[in-house]
Amino acid sequence: xxxxxxxxxxxxxxxxxxxxxxxxxxxxxxxxxxxxxxxxxxxxxxxxxxxxxxxxxxxxxxxxxxxxxxxxxxxxxxxxxxxxxxxxxxxxxxxxxxxxxxxxxxxxxxxxxxxxxxxxxxxxxxxxxxxxxxxxxxxxxxxxxxxxxxxxxxxxxxxxxxxxxxxxxxxxxxxxxxxxxxxxxxxxxxxxxxxxxxxxxxxxxxxxxxxxxxx
Amino acid sequence: xxxxxxxxxxxxxxxxxxxxxxxxxxxxxxxxxxxxxxxxxxxxxxxxxxxxxxxxxxxxxxxxxxxxxxxxxxxxxxxxxxxxxxxxxxxxxxxxxxxxxxxxxxxxxxxxxxxxxxxxxxxxxxxxxxxxxxxxxxxxxxxxxxxxxxxxxxxxxxxxxxxxxxxxxxxxxxxxxxxxxxxxxxxxxxxxxxxxxxxxxxxxxxxxxxxxxxx
Numbered sequence: 396x397x398x399x400x401x402x403x404x405x406x407x408x409x410x411x412x413x414x415x416x417x418x419x420x421x422x423x424x425x426x427x428x429x430x431x432x433x434x435x436x437x438x439x440x441x442x443x444x445x446x447x448x449x450x451x452x453x454x455x456x457x458x459x460x461x462x463x464x465x466x467x468x469x470x471x472x473x474x475x476x477x478x479x480x481x482x483x484x485x486x487x488x489x490x491x492x493x494x495x496x497x498x499x500x501x502x503x504x505x506x507x508x509x510x511x512x513x514x515x516x517x518x519x520x521x522x523x524x525x526x527x528x529x530x531x532x533x534x535x536x537x538x539x540x541x542x543x544x545x546x547x548x549x550x551x552x553x554x555x556x557x558x559x560x561x562x563x564x565x566x567x568x569x570x571x572x573x574x575x576x577x578x579x580x581x582x583x584x585x586x587x588x589x590x591x592x593x594x595x596x597x598x599x600x601x602x603x604x605x606x607x608x609x610x
Numbered sequence: 611x612x613x614x615x616x617x618x619x620x621x622x623x624x625x626x627x628x629x630x631x632x633x634x635x636x637x638x639x640x641x642x643x644x645x646x647x648x649x650x651x652x653x654x655x656x657x658x659x660x661x662x663x664x665x666x667x668x669x670x671x672x673x674x675x676x677x678x679x680x681x682x683x684x685x686x687x688x689x690x691x692x693x694x695x696x697x698x699x700x701x702x703x704x705x706x707x708x709x710x711x712x713x714x715x716x717x718x719x720x721x722x723x724x725x726x727x728x729x730x731x732x733x734x735x736x737x738x739x740x741x742x743x744x745x746x747x748x749x750x751x752x753x754x755x756x757x758x759x760x761x762x763x764x765x766x767x768x769x770x771x772x773x774x775x776x777x778x779x780x781x782x783x784x785x786x787x788x789x790x791x792x793x794x795x796x797x798x799x800x801x802x803x804x805x806x807x808x809x810x811x812x813x814x815x816x817x818x819x820x821x822x823x824x825x
Contacts, residue, residue, distance in 0.1 A: 438653070438739060519738065520738055520739050522788075522789060523734065523735055523738045523739070523784075523788055523789075524653060524735050524738070524739055529788070529789050529790065532789055533789050533790060533791050536789070536791060537791050537792070541791070554792075554793050555793050555794060555797060555805075558785055558791060558793070558794040559782070559794070559805060559806070559809075561781070561785065562778060562781030562782040562784070562785050562794070563777060563778045563781055563809075564781065565780075565781035565784050565785060566776070566777030566778055566779065566780035566781030566782070566783075566784070567774070567777040567781070568781075569738075569777070569780050569781070569784065570773055570776065570777050570780060573737075573738055573744070574737060574738075574744050574747055574748050574751070575744065575748060576748050576751065576752050576756070576773060577752070577769075578769050578770050578773070579770060579773040579774070579777070582770060589818070590770075590774060590813075590818055591774070593812075594774075594778075594809055594812065594813070597808075597809065597812075598805075598809070603804070603805055
C-alpha cells in the first residue's frame with residue numbers, strides 16, 4: 396500500500412516528499428502499512444524498525460517517534476488490522492439469537508476481502524512463529540474481540556464459549572486461506588455460513604455437554 | 611530427541627560413532643528427529659540439509675541419500691509426525707455414531723502429549739510461513755488423515771464435513787497450544803472433549819443447513 400494523493404496536485408512549489416509527509420496522519424498510516432508488509436515478508440524476528448522505515452520512505456527516528464520499539468510497531472499494526480473487525484455491525488449490534496451467523500458472516504467477510512485479509516495473514520504468520528508476537532496477538536485478540544463478544548453473552552462460561560466459536564472460525568481460516576486444503580478452500584462462502592452459523596450459535600448460546608440443540 | 615542405545619555397551623573395539631551409525635534405521639530416525647528440530651527452530655526457509663546433517667551428527671550426503679532434497683526431508687518429517695495419528699484406534703475403528711468424540715479425543719490426546727505435540731507444532735509453523743511447506747502439509751493432511759475420515763462417512767459432502775470438523779480442532783489447537791489464549795489454554799481436556807464432541811459429530815453426520823440435530 397502506498398499513500399494516496401489527498402488533494403489537487405501542487406506545482407513546483409511543492410516541498411520535497413520526506414518533509415511534506417513527515418508528522419501527518421497519512422505518514423503514520425504509511426508506516427503501519429509498510430510495517431505489515433515487512434512483517435509479512437520477513438516475519439516478526441527478521442523485521443526491523445530500520446527495514447520498516449525504509450519501506451515507508453521515512454527516517455527510522457520517525458518510526459520510533461510514532462510507535463516506539465519494534466514490538467510496539469507490531470502491536471499498532473495488529474490493532475490497525477483489527478480495526479475493521481471492531482467497526483463491523485455484528486460486534487456493535489450483536490443479537491444473541493442470531494449471534495452465530497453474525498459472527499461467521501463478519502469473519503468470512505473480512506477474510507474474503509483481500510485488503511483486510513493481507514494484514515491479518517501477516518499477523519498470524521508472525522504470531523505462529525514468534526512468542527513475542529504471539530503474546531501481543533493474544534492480548535489484543537482476547538482484549539479487543541473475544542471479551543466484547545463474551546460481554547454480550549451474559550453467561551458464566553462466556554469467554555470459553557466465545558473462544559470455542561472463534562476456534563471454529565480460526566480453523567476454517569487456516570484450512571481455507573493459509574493451508575488452502577480442498578474442497579474447503581474453494582467452497583462458496585454462503586455454503587460455509589449456512590454450515591457454520593448453527594455451530595457457532597451452539598457454542599455461544601447452546602446447552603453444554605448434552606449436545607447441540609435443534610436449530 | 612537423540613538416538614537411544616539399543617544394546618549392551620560395547621568396549622574399546624567399538625567403531626567410531628559416524629561409521630557405526632551410518633546406514634541403519636536408527637540413523638534415519640535420528641536425521642528425522644534432527645530435521646524436526648531444525649525446521650522448528652529456523653523455519654522451513656532458513657533450514658538446510660547441511661544444518662540438519664550437523665544436528666544429526668552425520669554427513670550431509672547421508673541426508674541426501676536417505677531423503678533427497680530439503681523438500682523431501684520435510685515431507686518425511688511431516689509423515690513421521692502424523693504416523694502416531696494414523697495408528698490411533700479412532701482412525702482404524704471409526705464408529706459413525708461416536709465419530710465426533712473419537713475424533714476430538716484422538717487429536718487432543720496427540721496435542722496433550724509433548725512428544726507428539728513438538729513435531730506437529732514445528733510443521734504447522736513451517737506450513738504457515740512458507741508456501742512450499744504448506745503444499746506438502748496440504749497434500750499429506752488431505753491425503754492421509756482427512757480422506758481416511760471422509761471414506762468412513764459415506765456421504766456426498768464427506769470431504770467438506772471432515773474438513774469443517776478438522777477446522778474446529780485446528781482452531782482449538784491454534785488458540786490453546788500456539789497462541790495460548792485464556793481460558794481455553796488452561797481448560798480441562800475432558801471439558802473440551804465434552805463440548806467439542808457433539809459439534810464434531812454434527813459436522814460429520816448431522817443435517818446441514820437447518821441447524822445441528824439434538825444430541
